[in-house]
Amino acid sequence: MTKLDEICEAAIGAAGSLGTAVDFIEACRLYLAQHEIPEYEFPIFYGRLSEALLHRGRREHALECAHIAFELRPEQEDIVSLCAWVFSNSARHEDAAAAYERLLEIRPGWAEGHRHASGSLAAAGQLDRAIFHAGTASDLDPHCFEFAVHAACLCETAGRYEDAVGYLMRAAAIAPGVSTVLRQMSRLKFVLEESEDAVALALRALSLAPGDRQSALHASELLLRTGRFDEAADIILGTLDTHPRDGVALRLLSAAQMLRGRIAGALEAIDRALAVAPDTAEYYLHRANLLYRLGRLDEAAEAFGRAAALDPSNPDAKRSQLTVYFDSGRFTEALAVGGELIRAAPENEEYAQAVLQVLNRRFETLDGDYIVLSERASRPRRGPRPPPSFCERLRTQARVIHALIIRETRTRFGDSKLGYGWALLEPIAHILMLSLVFAVMMRGRPPIGEEFFIFYYTGIIPYHMFVHTSSSMTYAIASNGSLLQLPLVGTFDVLMARGLLELLTDTLVAAVLLAGFGALGLGALPQDFAGVSVSLLVVWLLGCGCGFLNAAINAFAKSWDKIWVQLTRLLYFCSGIFYVPGMMPEWIRDILAWNPVLHAVDWFRSSFFREYEPHWLDRSYLVMVAVVTVLAGLGLERGLQRRLYEPL
Amino acid sequence: MLDQVSTVFQSGHNFGILGPNGAGKSTLIRLIAGSEPPDRGVVRRYARVSFPLGFGGTFHGALTGRENVAFIARIYGAAIHATIDYVEGFSELGEYFEMPVNTYSAGMRARLAFATCLAIDFDVYLIDEVTEIGDQRFRRRCAEAFRQRLVRSDIILVTHNPHTIRQYCDRGAVLFNGQLTMHDDIGTALECYHRLLQENP
Numbered sequence: 001m002t003k004l005d006e007i008c009e010a011a012i013g014a015a016g017s018l019g020t021a022v023d024f025i026e027a028c029r030l031y032l033a034q035h036e037i038p039e040y041e042f043p044i045f046y047g048r049l050s051e052a053l054l055h056r057g058r059r060e061h062a063l064e065c066a067h068i069a070f071e072l073r074p075e076q077e078d079i080v081s082l083c084a085w086v087f088s089n090s091a092r093h094e095d096a097a098a099a100y101e102r103l104l105e106i107r108p109g110w111a112e113g114h115r116h117a118s119g120s121l122a123a124a125g126q127l128d129r130a131i132f133h134a135g136t137a138s139d140l141d142p143h144c145f146e147f148a149v150h151a152a153c154l155c156e157t158a159g160r161y162e163d164a165v166g167y168l169m170r171a172a173a174i175a176p177g178v179s180t181v182l183r184q185m186s187r188l189k190f191v192l193e194e195s196e197d198a199v200a201l202a203l204r205a206l207s208l209a210p211g212d213r214q215s216a217l218h219a220s221e222l223l224l225r226t227g228r229f230d231e232a233a234d235i236i237l238g239t240l241d242t243h244p245r246d247g248v249a250l251r252l253l254s255a256a257q258m259l260r261g262r263i264a265g266a267l268e269a270i271d272r273a274l275a276v277a278p279d280t281a282e283y284y285l286h287r288a289n290l291l292y293r294l295g296r297l298d299e300a301a302e303a304f305g306r307a308a309a310l311d312p313s314n315p316d317a318k319r320s321q322l323t324v325y326f327d328s329g330r331f332t333e334a335l336a337v338g339g340e341l342i343r344a345a346p347e348n349e350e351y352a353q354a355v356l357q358v359l360n361r362r363f364e365t366l367d368g369d370y371i372v373l374s375e376r377a378s379r380p381r382r383g384p385r386p387p388p389s390f391c392e393r394l395r396t397q398a399r400v401i402h403a404l405i406i407r408e409t410r411t412r413f414g415d416s417k418l419g420y421g422w423a424l425l426e427p428i429a430h431i432l433m434l435s436l437v438f439a440v441m442m443r444g445r446p447p448i449g450e451e452f453f454i455f456y457y458t459g460i461i462p463y464h465m466f467v468h469t470s471s472s473m474t475y476a477i478a479s480n481g482s483l484l485q486l487p488l489v490g491t492f493d494v495l496m497a498r499g500l501l502e503l504l505t506d507t508l509v510a511a512v513l514l515a516g517f518g519a520l521g522l523g524a525l526p527q528d529f530a531g532v533s534v535s536l537l538v539v540w541l542l543g544c545g546c547g548f549l550n551a552a553i554n555a556f557a558k559s560w561d562k563i564w565v566q567l568t569r570l571l572y573f574c575s576g577i578f579y580v581p582g583m584m585p586e587w588i589r590d591i592l593a594w595n596p597v598l599h600a601v602d603w604f605r606s607s608f609f610r611e612y613e614p615h616w617l618d619r620s621y622l623v624m625v626a627v628v629t630v631l632a633g634l635g636l637e638r639g640l641q642r643r644l645y646e647p648l
Numbered sequence: 649m650l651d652q653v654s655t656v657f658q659s660g661h662n663f664g665i666l667g668p669n670g671a672g673k674s675t676l677i678r679l680i681a682g683s684e685p686p687d688r689g690v691v692r693r694y695a696r697v698s699f700p701l702g703f704g705g706t707f708h709g710a711l712t713g714r715e716n717v718a719f720i721a722r723i724y725g726a727a728i729h730a731t732i733d734y735v736e737g738f739s740e741l742g743e744y745f746e747m748p749v750n751t752y753s754a755g756m757r758a759r760l761a762f763a764t765c766l767a768i769d770f771d772v773y774l775i776d777e778v779t780e781i782g783d784q785r786f787r788r789r790c791a792e793a794f795r796q797r798l799v800r801s802d803i804i805l806v807t808h809n810p811h812t813i814r815q816y817c818d819r820g821a822v823l824f825n826g827q828l829t830m831h832d833d834i835g836t837a838l839e840c841y842h843r844l845l846q847e848n849p
Contacts, residue, residue, distance in 0.1 A: 295843030298835065328838060329810030361811065384659065384694035385771070396725065403722035410715060411708050482705045487682030487697065488723050641685055 008052045024061050043073035047082040059090050077106050093124035111140035127158050145174045161188045179209040183218050195226045220252055229259045247277040266290050281311030297328035334358045400488050404497035427509045431460050438578050447580045448612050454524045458608050459577030461510045462600040466543040467568045469502040473547025474561050491644045499544045531607025539600035542626040548633025555643050576601050596625040651826030664817035665806045666841040671823045673806040677776045695771035704761035709750030713760050724768050731767045739763040766793055775805045810838055
């Protein structure tokens with residue numbers, strides 16, 4: 001041996017002055033010939049020379065020599081082994097692998113050799129054969145931890161996860177306390193979609209190394225992915241106790257808090273993470289999503305912008321920024337972002353659609369641009385208007401009712417040219433017709449006065465006043481429903497407007513007819529003008545009370561108006577219009593005397609004809625009934641206010 | 649719709665009311681207007697509050713545009729001739745102004761309603777969704793007229809469009825689950841509304 005070493009030294013020394021590899025080998029040959037070295041020692045000489053050269057850092061020459069040695073004696077174990085060592089230390093993995101495989105032919109069943117071959121093959125990129133050798137090594141020496149882990153790593157690289165898990169289990173059996181193995185196994189189990197095993201392994205790895213950051217992060221990430229948010233958060237918080245400025249841990253904490261619904265906590269965690277690593281695009285993306293969830297749109301838009309600036313290759317940040325601007329109504333900004341998106345990806349249809357949407361919305365609200373915010377800033381504050389005084393409210397009410405009456409006169413006979421004239425003509429025609437019929441039928445003097453026309457007139461006028469008022473008020477709300485939308489118009493106003501209009505109309509009708517009779521020479525003026533007026537007013541009041549009641553009842557019982565029509569027809573026969581109650585038997589008269597309209601008719605007649613003074617007439621009864629119905633009607637109208645609005 | 653809500657719409661500010669569909673925004677506007685009485689409680693108005701802008705439901709189909717406007721002017725005690733002249737000029741209905749309203753198209757009705765609301769000098773205008781009426785030119789005139797009104801008057805606006813809210817309003821309110829939350833800043837109101845939508849999809 002020493003002799004060989006010396007020869008090598010001498011050979012290197014002799015060849016030292018020469019430059020290139022070929023020349024170096026030539027020099028060596030020359031040296032061997034000069035010193036008469038026997039030929040069988042050539043391989044070992046080249047082998048040793050190669051080793052010595054590698055030690056001196058002359059890798060090229062070392063490899064030359066190793067190749068010569070390998071070619072000269074490929075069957076000699078120590079030489080091949082030497083060559084393999086030189087090859088693998090010179091990063092000639094393919095040559096090394098060939099040498100190791102050669103060695104394995106010489107020494108089958110050599111576990112370490114398989115391991116070496118596997119390493120070289122893996123480095124040379126021949127994964128399948130590398131795995132074969134790694135597996136053989138581990139199978140030959142199943143108690144070697146390193147062999148098992150090596151085989152597992154190769155299998156994982158090749159995507160053969162189940163094989164990898166097998167080798168890792170072998171490794172874990174050899175050394176149960178190594179957390180890295182468990183962690184790796186956990187990762188693979190998760191990839192294999194056996195998440196429960198994966199989590200169990202991760203937790204076991206963490207329990208073996210409680211302070212280990214990697215194990216903690218791994219375990220918490222798995223817990224997050226399997227929906228066990230609270231446990232994950234606990235583990236991360238534990239890690240943060242020892243590593244308070246760990247960006248990855250803070251990012252995980254933020255995810256955990258978000259998944260637990262604690263958005264504010266998540267935001268705080270990601271802010272801390274950003275303080276540690278301020279230039280991480282993904283952190284900004286996450287932060288922006290959190291802000292968006294919190295509805296802090298302006299900040300979210302800014303964070304998306306930062307993420308996009310830090311990672312221009314990811315278009316999602318910009319796309320999200322557009323959405324946020326759109327949602328917060330900042331269409332100009334949204335449009336700018338959309339423009340960038342389209343410029344970056346002109347073919348992307350989704351971006352084009354988004355921009356189109358922004359454009360449409362912007363167009364819709366173009367008019368709003370005319371109102372400039374700054375102009376309003378200088379607007380003086382208006383003092384509060386005092387609540388209207390009683391007089392003012394009364395004036396308003398009068399104004400409203402006045403407006404309603406005018407409207408009523410225009411709309412009731414809207415499609416007729418004569419308009420409201422019909423409201424006068426209709427009862428006049430009716431009275432003239434019926435009194436003609438009765439005059440012929442009764443064929444003689446009326447019970448009171450000279451003319452039947454006058455007699456019938458004195459009956460029908462108070463009756464009409466009552467019936468017209470009460471019936472027309474029944475429908476007041478239904479036909480004016482839309483007007484109740486006006487704040488100043490209430491149910492009382494529409495009812496009252498109709499009531500007053502009927503009072504005016506029927507008074508006018510009465511006056512016109514009277515004038516007509518006068519003109520025809522039937523001349524009869526009321527004897528007591530004030531009494532006639534008062535009796536008409538009282539019967540109108542009674543009509544109003546019934547009108548209020550009708551309107552209220554009709555809101556509940558929809559067919560009440562039909563019943564009311566029948567009742568008014570009955571009243572026509574019970575109110576002494578074409579007869580006087582004095583003509584009736586006493587017992588019938590006693591019953592009829594309950595009818596307030598009968599009293600109204602008789603009151604009117606007794607004021608019209610001085611000679612007529614029936615003993616059954618009770619004016620206070622009529623006044624009382626009128627007042628009670630008005631009070632009841634108004635009360636019901638007030639109380640059912642809500643209900644009366646509903647027919648809308 | 650509103651449950652135990654006590655709040656003040658301060659004068660000198662324009663309010664935007666936000667809320668998901670069916671939260672009762674329109675009902676709130678009608679309560680503020682007085683178009684509908686509250687089931688319980690009171691609405692106090694220390695200002696002349698308009699009926700919802702562009703609401704033409706009070707128009708009677710058999711009456712002419714002129715008669716309908718006169719009616720509204722009478723109700724509010726406005727000078728009848730001045731009001732009619734203003735509406736006649738603004739609504740650009742031409743000879744239709746003398747025709748019954750039920751001969752109008754929907755657009756003409758809307759123009760009449762909008763002009764009538766602007767003609768009367770309200771302190772607070774209520775707007776339930778800014779509706780687009782007429783052609784571009786008419787809309788510009790509306791916006792211009794409105795801008796003049798806003799020097800003296802406030803608005804309370806209900807809309808889905810955040811852009812409109814930002815342009816018209818400086819304060820916001822969010823209506824949800826019967827609660828009305830006031831915000832002094834329109835930005836925070838929009839954020840609150842957005843958060844609500846996220847949490848209650």
